[in-house]
Amino acid sequence: MTTQTMTIGRLARLALLSLGALLVLAPYIFMLSTAGKTQSEIFASSLSLIPHTWNYLANFTKAFTRVSMPMLLWNGVVVCGMILVLQVLVAVPCAYAMAKMKFRAARVMMALVMLGLLVPIHATALPLYVAFDRLSILNSYLALVAPFSISVFAIFLFLQFFRAMPDDLIHAARLDGMSELGIVARVIVPNAWPAVTAFAIFSVVAHWNDLFWPLIVVTNQAYATPPLGLLFFRAAEAGDDYGALMAATLIITLPLVLVFLLAQKSFVEGITMTGLKG
Amino acid sequence: MSMFSLRDITKSFSGNAILKGVSLEAGDGEFIAMVGPSGCGKSTLLRIVAGLDHADAGAIRINGAEVSHLPAADRNIAMVFQSYALYPHLTAGQNIAVPLAMRNLSGSQRLPLIGRFMPGQRRICADIQRQVQAMAASLKIDHLLDRKPGQMSGGQRQRVALARAMVRNPSVFLMDEPLSNLDANLRVHARGEIVDLHRRAGVPTLYVTHDQSEALSMADRVAVMIGGNLLQLASPQAIYDDPDHIEVARFVGQPRINLLASQRDADGTVSFGNLRLTSASDTIGDPRVTLGVRPEFVRLRAEGEGALATRIERLEFLGSEVIVFTKLSAIGETVLAKISPAEARGLAAGQPIGLDMDPSHVMLFAEDGRRLAAAPLKAVLREMVHG
Numbered sequence: 001m002t003t004q005t006m007t008i009g010r011l012a013r014l015a016l017l018s019l020g021a022l023l024v025l026a027p028y029i030f031m032l033s034t035a036g037k038t039q040s041e042i043f044a045s046s047l048s049l050i051p052h053t054w055n056y057l058a059n060f061t062k063a064f065t066r067v068s069m070p071m072l073l074w075n076g077v078v079v080c081g082m083i084l085v086l087q088v089l090v091a092v093p094c095a096y097a098m099a100k101m102k103f104r105a106a107r108v109m110m111a112l113v114m115l116g117l118l119v120p121i122h123a124t125a126l127p128l129y130v131a132f133d134r135l136s137i138l139n140s141y142l143a144l145v146a147p148f149s150i151s152v153f154a155i156f157l158f159l160q161f162f163r164a165m166p167d168d169l170i171h172a173a174r175l176d177g178m179s180e181l182g183i184v185a186r187v188i189v190p191n192a193w194p195a196v197t198a199f200a201i202f203s204v205v206a207h208w209n210d211l212f213w214p215l216i217v218v219t220n221q222a223y224a225t226p227p228l229g230l231l232f233f234r235a236a237e238a239g240d241d242y243g244a245l246m247a248a249t250l251i252i253t254l255p256l257v258l259v260f261l262l263a264q265k266s267f268v269e270g271i272t273m274t275g276l277k278g
Numbered sequence: 279m280s281m282f283s284l285r286d287i288t289k290s291f292s293g294n295a296i297l298k299g300v301s302l303e304a305g306d307g308e309f310i311a312m313v314g315p316s317g318c319g320k321s322t323l324l325r326i327v328a329g330l331d332h333a334d335a336g337a338i339r340i341n342g343a344e345v346s347h348l349p350a351a352d353r354n355i356a357m358v359f360q361s362y363a364l365y366p367h368l369t370a371g372q373n374i375a376v377p378l379a380m381r382n383l384s385g386s387q388r389l390p391l392i393g394r395f396m397p398g399q400r401r402i403c404a405d406i407q408r409q410v411q412a413m414a415a416s417l418k419i420d421h422l423l424d425r426k427p428g429q430m431s432g433g434q435r436q437r438v439a440l441a442r443a444m445v446r447n448p449s450v451f452l453m454d455e456p457l458s459n460l461d462a463n464l465r466v467h468a469r470g471e472i473v474d475l476h477r478r479a480g481v482p483t484l485y486v487t488h489d490q491s492e493a494l495s496m497a498d499r500v501a502v503m504i505g506g507n508l509l510q511l512a513s514p515q516a517i518y519d520d521p522d523h524i525e526v527a528r529f530v531g532q533p534r535i536n537l538l539a540s541q542r543d544a545d546g547t548v549s550f551g552n553l554r555l556t557s558a559s560d561t562i563g564d565p566r567v568t569l570g571v572r573p574e575f576v577r578l579r580a581e582g583e584g585a586l587a588t589r590i591e592r593l594e595f596l597g598s599e600v601i602v603f604t605k606l607s608a609i610g611e612t613v614l615a616k617i618s619p620a621e622a623r624g625l626a627a628g629q630p631i632g633l634d635m636d637p638s639h640v641m642l643f644a645e646d647g648r649r650l651a652a653a654p655l656k657a658v659l660r661e662m663v664h665g
Contacts, residue, residue, distance in 0.1 A: 166361055166363065168359040168360070168361045168362075168363035169363045169365070169366075171325075171328070171330045171350075171357070171359065171363065172357070172359060172363035172364075172365075173365075174329075174330060174349075174350045174351060175328060175329075175330070175350050175351065175355065175356065175357050175377075176351070176376050176377040176380050176442075177351035177377060177380035177381055178351070178380060182380075186365075187365060190365075190367040191365075191366055191367055
C-alpha cells in the first residue's frame, strides 16, 4: 500500500475523504479558533480562523480559575471509571453464560437484552429520579453511577465476541480443572481485550459527555461532571464569555481525544472482531 | 494399572439418537482408535467420556470407579483437541503449567499478586516448573516454552497440546482428531510420535479420527462407529480382513471393497459368475445377499475361460500399484481390481477383460448387513474346471 503510486482514482478518494473529515472536524476547529479570540473578535462581523490577537492564555486562565476545573475532571474520571468497571464486571460473566452455557432461560434473556437495547435512558429517568429522591441519594456519585452499572449494550457486544471464541478452549479449561468463574477470569477476559477496549471507548465517551443524567440528579457543584460544570460555568459568566467557555470545552474534550488516539488501534480491532460497525 | 470402560452409552439431541448404546472396554495402556464417517457420534462419545457432555444413560468406569456423575475436572482425563485449544494469551510453558497449577495450588495460592505470599506457594511453583521442563524436554519443545501459540507452527502447537495433556499423568487420554490440522507429511510423522508417546506413558487412549489409515496404523484395536452404533471393535487386521458388518467393510479399505448383489439358493449356495459359495444353511431367510471382495483379491484374466466379462473403464496409477476400474458387462456394476504396475502393462481403457475373484477371500453379507459365514464350494469349483 505504501508504495502505491498516486493515481487519479486514489487522489479523488483522498480528496473525498479529506472533505468528509473536514466537515466532521469543522466544529472542533472552530472551537479551537474561538478559544484564542478576545470577546470583541468573537462578535466581530468578519470571520477568521486564526485569531488577530492571541488571547489563549487569558481564556485558559479564566477557564481554570472561574470553576474548579481539576474537580470537574476528577469527577468525570471517578464517575466514568466506576461506571466502566461495574459495567464490565456485570456484563462479562453475564455474556459468558449466555454465549457458552446451555440453560432454558437463555432465549428469554436474549429477548430481554434486545428489549433493553430499545429502551432509552430518557424513558426511565423520571422513575429513577423519584426513587433516588426517596432514597435521598441525589447529589452523590452513587446517583450518577448506579443507573448505568448494568449495560445491555455491553452484554450484547461481549455476547457477539464470546460466541466467536472456540468452544474447545472452554472445554480445555474445564478439563484443566477451572471453575466457570475461573474460566471467565483466566481464559475469557484475557482474550477479550479488544472487545473490552472497544466497549470502554463507547462507555467512557458516552458518560464523559453525558449532560442529561447529571443535570437531573446533581445540583451540587461538588459532584458536577465536566459537561455539567460547563453549564455552571456558562451560567456563572452570564453566557457571554465565549472565549473562556471554548477554552474550558477544549480542556474537557482533550482527555477523550488523547485516549482515543492512544487506543485507536485496539478500538478498530475490537469493532471489526465483533462484526459490529460503530 | 489404568483402564476404562463404557457401558450402553446413549445420547440424543432433541429427539435424534446420536449414540444408540455404545459399550467398549480399554485395557491397561491400550490404544483404541475410534473411526467413522463424520456425524457418526464419535466426537459426542468422546465429549461424554471427558465429562463435557452428559449421556442420557449408561455407565463410564475408570479403574473400576463410576465417574458418570463427576464433573470433567475430577475425572483426571486429559484431552487433545482438534484445534489444540491452547490458551492464546499464555506462553507454551504457561499453557503446560495450567493443569498442574489448577490441581496443586490452592485457590488462595493462585490469586494474582497476593498468591505468591501464601505459604508453600514458591515450593509448589518450582516443582511445577520442573515438571514442565521435563515434559518439554521429552517432547523436544524446550526451546518453544517462551512463545505464544500464535508464534508457533501447527506441528509445534500440536506438541504443546500433547505436553499439556500428558503433564498431569491422566488416567485416560482422549484425542479428538489431533492430526487433522497438520499437513500430510507432518501427519505421518506425528502418527509415529503419538504412538511412541503412548507406549511410554502406558495410559489407555481413546483416539477419534475419520481417517481410517490413521486408525489402522496407530491403534491396538479399532472401533468402527457408524450411525451411532459401535459396529466392530477388533484389531486393525481383523477389521480389514474380517469385518462383522457390511458398513465396516464399506468404510474401511482404500480403494473401497467391491460389493455385488446376489441371490442365495434354497440350499444356501450363492453363485456369481463361476464363483460358488456355500453359507451356513440355518441362517436362510431373505435370499438376497451381498458379496464383498477387496480389490487386491480380484484378478485380471484373459477373456473367456469362465471369467466374468468386463470392460476397463479407467486405470489409476498409484506408484506401487494400479487400480483398474472395470464394468461388469452383464449387470453394469463397477468392480475395482488392485494389481501391480507390471501386470497393468499393456492395459488401456475401453479394452474388454476377464475377471476372477479369489473364492477364499469373498465375504458374504446378509440383507440387514450382518456378515454370513461362507466357504468356497470346492467340489463345484473343481467340477467346473474339469467339466
